Amino acid sequence: MIDQYPSKYLENAVLEISKLPGIGKKTALRLALHILKQEPNYSQSLGKAIIELKQEIKFCRNCHTISDSDICNICSNAKRDASTICVVESMKDVMAVENTHQFNGHYHVLGGSISPMDGVGPADLTINSLLQKIEQQTIKEIIFALPATMEGDTTCFYLYKKLSAYSVAVTSIARGISVGDELEYTDEVTLGRSIIERKIYSFKL
Amino acid sequence: MIDQYPSKYLENAVLEISKLPGIGKKTALRLALHILKQEPNYSQSLGKAIIELKQEIKFCRNCHTISDSDICNICSNAKRDASTICVVESMKDVMAVENTHQFNGHYHVLGGSISPMDGVGPADLTINSLLQKIEQQTIKEIIFALPATMEGDTTCFYLYKKLSAYSVAVTSIARGISVGDELEYTDEVTLGRSIIERKIYSFKL
Numbered sequence: 031m032i033d034q035y036p037s038k039y040l041e042n043a044v045l046e047i048s049k050l051p052g053i054g055k056k057t058a059l060r061l062a063l064h065i066l067k068q069e070p071n072y073s074q075s076l077g078k079a080i081i082e083l084k085q086e087i088k089f090c091r092n093c094h095t096i097s098d099s100d101i102c103n104i105c106s107n108a109k110r111d112a113s114t115i116c117v118v119e120s121m122k123d124v125m126a127v128e129n130t131h132q133f134n135g136h137y138h139v140l141g142g143s144i145s146p147m148d149g150v151g152p153a154d155l156t157i158n159s160l161l162q163k164i165e166q167q168t169i170k171e172i173i174f175a176l177p178a179t180m181e182g183d184t185t186c187f188y189l190y191k192k193l194s195a196y197s198v199a200v201t202s203i204a205r206g207i208s209v210g211d212e213l214e215y216t217d218e219v220t221l222g223r224s225i226i227e228r229k230i231y232s233f234k235l
Numbered sequence: 236m237i238d239q240y241p242s243k244y245l246e247n248a249v250l251e252i253s254k255l256p257g258i259g260k261k262t263a264l265r266l267a268l269h270i271l272k273q274e275p276n277y278s279q280s281l282g283k284a285i286i287e288l289k290q291e292i293k294f295c296r297n298c299h300t301i302s303d304s305d306i307c308n309i310c311s312n313a314k315r316d317a318s319t320i321c322v323v324e325s326m327k328d329v330m331a332v333e334n335t336h337q338f339n340g341h342y343h344v345l346g347g348s349i350s351p352m353d354g355v356g357p358a359d360l361t362i363n364s365l366l367q368k369i370e371q372q373t374i375k376e377i378i379f380a381l382p383a384t385m386e387g388d389t390t391c392f393y394l395y396k397k398l399s400a401y402s403v404a405v406t407s408i409a410r411g412i413s414v415g416d417e418l419e420y421t422d423e424v425t426l427g428r429s430i431i432e433r434k435i436y437s438f439k440l
Contacts, residue, residue, distance in 0.1 A: 036302055040301055042284045046280055049277070050269060060256070061256070065289060066289060068289075076251040077282040077285040078286075080248060080270060080282040082248070084270060085278075120268075125240075128239060129239070
């Protein structure tokens with residue numbers, strides 16, 4: 031519907047905003063007109079925040095998560111257990127695990143999962159950096175907290191094979207029915223795996 | 236779910252992006268991480284486009300639409316008929332009417348509709364500027380192209396009363412069933428109005 035813009039600044043803003051995922055030309059125009067309606071300092075602070083985001087953000091040298099400094103707050107926290115490493119796909123997953131308040135170790139952000147379909151191979155992930163860490167530091171346990179997808183499973187399997195050369199415990203977060211789930215409505219694959227990977231309360235023969 | 240950000244730049248970007256309409260904290264984080272994954276020149280050009288949008292855009296002195304100069308391309312175009320003015324709510328509606336290629340006159344952007352619920356009164360719109368135009372120039376026809384809502388109708392009624400003091404033809408865009416509509420599925424108010432405002436082909440008593 032939109033083919034002629036009355037201003038090249040509006041056209042440019044719509045073009046740039048519509049490059050964001052899930053935002054088409056119509057939504058971009060709506061957002062641009064919204065920004066135009068606000069006080070000038072809003073467009074200033076939004077524009078500045080976006081430019082600074084890319085300019086200023088660093089990645090932690092140790093765990094590869096997003097950070098303001100060379101070493102992130104978690105890695106530099108002496109109270110956290112450096113001998114346990116939780117391997118995750120992205121920085122969003124670090125935030126998700128942190129929000130559970132159930133983990134006090136360090137993280138390792140892979141930067142994705144192995145996915146031949148998307149052209150992501152082991153070399154694109156920070157796997158070598160993880161292996162280096164295990165060689166150079168005293169690591170007791172590696173916990174895989176990867177998604178329960180084909181890509182996540184592939185990555186788990188690849189990492190597990192790589193890690194079997196080292197004397198380190200390798201675990202994975204539990205998979206099974208979610209808290210609050212009814213058995214009746216759980217999909218059969220999840221329920222099947224939750225039976226296979228059942229938790230042992232007491233086991234007498 | 237999100238309460239701790241690993242970087243203040245990320246937090247700031249999420250905060251600013253989530254101020255946009257229809258974008259919550261989760262979407263804002265997704266967009267910020269997307270920007271972070273792109274080449275640096277994307278965040279530069281997006282940020283710059285947003286800042287310039289507010290800084291550089293002007294409003295046409297004559298019709299109040301968005302423009303790069305004091306007088307917009309439509310008002311400065313000598314081929315267009317300055318004696319016919321299409322009154323619209325916003326600059327988006329100018330674009331919508333332009334895309335029909337059925338109108339060759341000038342526009343007048345009101346900047347909204349009268350809406351006591353939202354605290355928008357006649358003084359908040361560019362009505363005085365429209366009346367001045369009629370007094371100072373030779374205007375033959377004013378076409379209302381306002382939305383078929385309560386606010387649009389209120390504005391039409393208010394403007395019609397104001398304009399009755401001047402010798403100018405006042406018309407409104409036709410309301411009725413849309414092209415391609417089945418009568419069966421048309422809502423009764425629209426269908427009722429389309430019967431009342433029926434078009435006369437031939438009328439013999």
